[in-house]
Amino acid sequence: MKFVVELSSKCSGRLGLLSNIERLPERCINTPFLLFVNPNLSREVLELNFCLKSDFGVALPISKTEQMEEPLQLSKKGISEFIGLSECLTFLTFQNTSELTRTGHHEKGSIPVFRTAGKINLNTQRYMNIVEVSKPDFYLSLADSDTWKDCPKRRLIKSNERSQEFFEECISHHKKINSKSKLIATVEGGYNMHERKKCIDYLKKEDEYISGFLIDGFHRNGFEATQVDVDAMTEIVEKTVEILNNDKVRLMFGAYLPHVTLQLISLGIDIFDSSFIQIVTNMNRALVFNFDINNPVKRFPEIDLTDEKYKEDFTGFLENCDCLACRQHTKAYVNHLLITKELLAPMLLTIHNLHHYKRFFEVIRECIKNNKLPELIKLVTDQYKEAGSLIYEQPEITDKYIKKHNASSK
Amino acid sequence: MTKPSPLTYKVLSKCSSSKARRGLMILRQNKPVELPVFMPVGTQGTLKGILVDQLKQDNMNCQIMLGNTYHLGLRPGPEILKKVNGLHNFMNWDRALLTDSGGFQMVSLLELAEITEEGVKFQSPFDSTKESMLTPEESIKLQNVIGADIIMQLDDVVKTTTTGPRVEEAMLRTIRWIDRCLEANERNEDQSIFPIVQGGLQPELRKQCAEALTKRDVRGFAVGGLSGGESKDEFWKIVSLSTDLLPENKPRYLMGVGFASDLIVCVALGIDMFDCVFPTRTARFGCALVRKGQLNLRQQKYECDLEPIDKRCKCSTCKTYTRAYIHSIINEPLMCSLVSIHNVYFQLQLMRDIREAIDQDKYPEFVKTYMDELYPENKPQWIVDALNSVNIKL
Numbered sequence: 001m002k003f004v005v006e007l008s009s010k011c012s013g014r015l016g017l018l019s020n021i022e023r024l025p026e027r028c029i030n031t032p033f034l035l036f037v038n039p040n041l042s043r044e045v046l047e048l049n050f051c052l053k054s055d056f057g058v059a060l061p062i063s064k065t066e067q068m069e070e071p072l073q074l075s076k077k078g079i080s081e082f083i084g085l086s087e088c089l090t091f092l093t094f095q096n097t098s099e100l101t102r103t104g105h106h107e108k109g110s111i112p113v114f115r116t117a118g119k120i121n122l123n124t125q126r127y128m129n130i131v132e133v134s135k136p137d138f139y140l141s142l143a144d145s146d147t148w149k150d151c152p153k154r155r156l157i158k159s160n161e162r163s164q165e166f167f168e169e170c171i172s173h174h175k176k177i178n179s180k181s182k183l184i185a186t187v188e189g190g191y192n193m194h195e196r197k198k199c200i201d202y203l204k205k206e207d208e209y210i211s212g213f214l215i216d217g218f219h220r221n222g223f224e225a226t227q228v229d230v231d232a233m234t235e236i237v238e239k240t241v242e243i244l245n246n247d248k249v250r251l252m253f254g255a256y257l258p259h260v261t262l263q264l265i266s267l268g269i270d271i272f273d274s275s276f277i278q279i280v281t282n283m284n285r286a287l288v289f290n291f292d293i294n295n296p297v298k299r300f301p302e303i304d305l306t307d308e309k310y311k312e313d314f315t316g317f318l319e320n321c322d323c324l325a326c327r328q329h330t331k332a333y334v335n336h337l338l339i340t341k342e343l344l345a346p347m348l349l350t351i352h353n354l355h356h357y358k359r360f361f362e363v364i365r366e367c368i369k370n371n372k373l374p375e376l377i378k379l380v381t382d383q384y385k386e387a388g389s390l391i392y393e394q395p396e397i398t399d400k401y402i403k404k405h406n407a408s409s410k
Numbered sequence: 411m412t413k414p415s416p417l418t419y420k421v422l423s424k425c426s427s428s429k430a431r432r433g434l435m436i437l438r439q440n441k442p443v444e445l446p447v448f449m450p451v452g453t454q455g456t457l458k459g460i461l462v463d464q465l466k467q468d469n470m471n472c473q474i475m476l477g478n479t480y481h482l483g484l485r486p487g488p489e490i491l492k493k494v495n496g497l498h499n500f501m502n503w504d505r506a507l508l509t510d511s512g513g514f515q516m517v518s519l520l521e522l523a524e525i526t527e528e529g530v531k532f533q534s535p536f537d538s539t540k541e542s543m544l545t546p547e548e549s550i551k552l553q554n555v556i557g558a559d560i561i562m563q564l565d566d567v568v569k570t571t572t573t574g575p576r577v578e579e580a581m582l583r584t585i586r587w588i589d590r591c592l593e594a595n596e597r598n599e600d601q602s603i604f605p606i607v608q609g610g611l612q613p614e615l616r617k618q619c620a621e622a623l624t625k626r627d628v629r630g631f632a633v634g635g636l637s638g639g640e641s642k643d644e645f646w647k648i649v650s651l652s653t654d655l656l657p658e659n660k661p662r663y664l665m666g667v668g669f670a671s672d673l674i675v676c677v678a679l680g681i682d683m684f685d686c687v688f689p690t691r692t693a694r695f696g697c698a699l700v701r702k703g704q705l706n707l708r709q710q711k712y713e714c715d716l717e718p719i720d721k722r723c724k725c726s727t728c729k730t731y732t733r734a735y736i737h738s739i740i741n742e743p744l745m746c747s748l749v750s751i752h753n754v755y756f757q758l759q760l761m762r763d764i765r766e767a768i769d770q771d772k773y774p775e776f777v778k779t780y781m782d783e784l785y786p787e788n789k790p791q792w793i794v795d796a797l798n799s800v801n802i803k804l
């Protein structure tokens with residue numbers, strides 16, 4: 001695997017190129033790049049909408065894939081073929097970023113993984129077995145990422161200690177099996193620079209085996225990522241990026257709002273996942289924020305398709321959007337599908353939202369190239385700031401809330 | 411210039427032994443439907459988790475779909491459907507559609523529905539203090555708004571196993587109601603009403619009904635009131651009797667029948683059109699249709715099964731995924747889409763195979779091969795008898 005930074009400027013993001021991927025030698029992936037997390041559309045549906053051969057990548061959370069271990073062991077062909085997306089970049093992760101992860105439940109030597117079928121404790125041995133049979137192009141080193149903005153110092157330290165153990169076990173397995181899957185090291189440490197440095201210190205001891213870094217531990221996934229304290233987070237990200245090697249790819253996962261994602265990109269983050277799209281889709285919304293800096297009209301950034309006012313609106317989600325959902329269907333139809341709880345509703349919303357967000361990433365890359373990122377940041381930030389709390393209320397995160405919220409995504 | 415007929419039907423070829431026939435139905439705006447056909451049911455204006463484009467792919471090539479008037483009348487409701495100019499536009503489906511009358515759904519879904527000479531009296535499912543009436547005229551008015559190419563008369567539905575004078579009453583009322591329906595149809599130049607042959611399991615009543623209905627000026631016929639718990643022996647005899655009574659030059663639709671063996675037998679008995687919710691409903695539970703019956707992909711034994719659902723199947727699911735993969739996502743919505751696609755394809759492909767066999771005048775051979783695979787040991791007696799009655803010896 002090769003990662004080259006093609007263009008980089010302080011505070012205006014960087015353009016990179018991922019190539020020489022062992023399994024996909026022809027593939028060139030331009031960063032900033034978006035991974036489709038937990039792909040819930042069939043290959044046929046994806047092919048009707050996207051070019052899988054050019055720049056499509058998927059993030060596969062272990063909570064949705066661990067049950068595939070045995071058939072993968074048997075097939076020997078790896079997870080990309082098993083899920084029907086052999087030409088797509090695959091990325092195995094240990095957390096499902098589109099759902100809130102319950103805090104606590106830690107046991108020694110393992111992390112809790114919450115599946116539809118209940119909780120399991122995942123240790124490094126099992127995790128690395130899954131990596132071995134899944135043969136993803138990239139995988140994350142196992143870590144304890146159960147930290148958040150105001151989490152107790154004790155938890156932060158514990159998380160870092162446990163993560164170090166997991167990392168060292170992952171690395172030793174990685175060397176032993178001579179894995180072709182590239183390792184992305186998980187950087188923990190919450191909102192504490194001292195802990196971040198401590199973490200990066202132990203990671204860097206294995207520098208030659210590390211292909212990139214995931215800066216993790218700012219939230220507990222799901223909706224919480226839309227609520228992060230952006231200033232506090234970006235301050236830590238900026239300082240963390242400074243001490244990471246420039247020539248390695250940097251990732252951040254979670255449902256950050258679009259203008260927050262832009263800020264992270266300006267700080268030099270290269271790869272994101274699509275958990276934000278899952279969150280938006282679960283709320284029955286279509287993304288319509290404008291990212292055309294040549295025509296910088298401001299729009300209310302997201303529309304709720306269950307709204308009565310769309311009952312008789314026979315236009316697509318977004319004018320001039322050329323996704324399949326907008327070309328073929330109307331807000332009124334999707335409103336009806338949502339009210340009648342038809343499976344096609346989340347499919348059409350996912351198609352549009354993913355299309356919109358992938359286009360957004362294309363525009364981001366163009367803007368970095370043309371030195372126009374600040375304009376894009378202003379346009380998107382204005383739209384989200386103006387919508388303000390109308391669109392993402394601050395919920396009190398309780399067990400009940402988590403249950404309700406995660407249930408709605410099923 | 412008068413508008414061309416919204417439904418023309420032609421027999422293209424006939425089986426030289428049985429009553430099976432290969433036909434072509436052309437619906438308004440030149441929409442072809444090759445017969446015999448299976449029509450998947452898209453109750454609320456969508457087929458469970460399947461895109462319109464997927465149904466129109468070359469391999470799938472679904473030519474006609476069914477919508478339920480009762481459900482569509484409630485949601486999105488006639489006002490919205492009127493504004494958008496019908497269900498075709500609403501769901502962006504430019505191929506053929508058929509709607510039922512809403513009566514059957516009402517009687518089977520609403521406990522308190524009551525049939526009188528005027529129509530079906532029922533309580534609103536959303537507001538139990540409201541009482542409404544679905545008359546034959548109302549049903550057609552609603553179906554005129556939905557705008558399907560083929561629409562059904564409101565009929566008086568009784569449980570198939572009902573006996574006594576109620577069966578005759580229902581049959582006679584169905585005849586009276588077809589006239590009210592035909593009279594009420596404001597879009598006769600776009601939409602063809604099919605009358606429904608009723609009469610329970612009594613040959614005399616069926617005969618009387620068919621004789622009366624065939625005197626009406628209609629473009630096709632349905633056989634109703636079957637597939638409701640009667641014995642298979644009674645079932646096939648009524649089907650066969652009905653097709654004998656219906657004219658050769660019009661399509662015949664057997665309502666609510668869709669199991670593979672039923673399709674094959676009833677085609678031999680002269681039926682052209684079928685519908686059934688079963689293939690899509692069963693997909694939700696992870697049941698995939700195969701020639702030998704069905705696979706319940708939830709079962710543990712599929713955990714490591716790296717074969718597709720059916721090696722011979724050319725649907726997009728079988729082209730890409732294994733049984734093990736589907737088993738591994740059995741609780742995800744995607745599973746439902748994948749199995750639905752396969753099951754709908756299975757039904758449509760079965761009909762393609764049937765049509766091809768009739769075209770080549772090899773239907774008896776086709777039936778034998780199929781039944782041997784489906785029932786390697788003992789073939790159900792009713793199937794043997796039914797096929798025997800049309801000169802196909804198993």
Ligand SMILES: [Zn+2]
Binds near residue numbers: 321325
């Ligand atoms: Zn769109």
Ligand SMILES: [Zn+2]
Binds near residue numbers: 719726
């Ligand atoms: Zn198939």
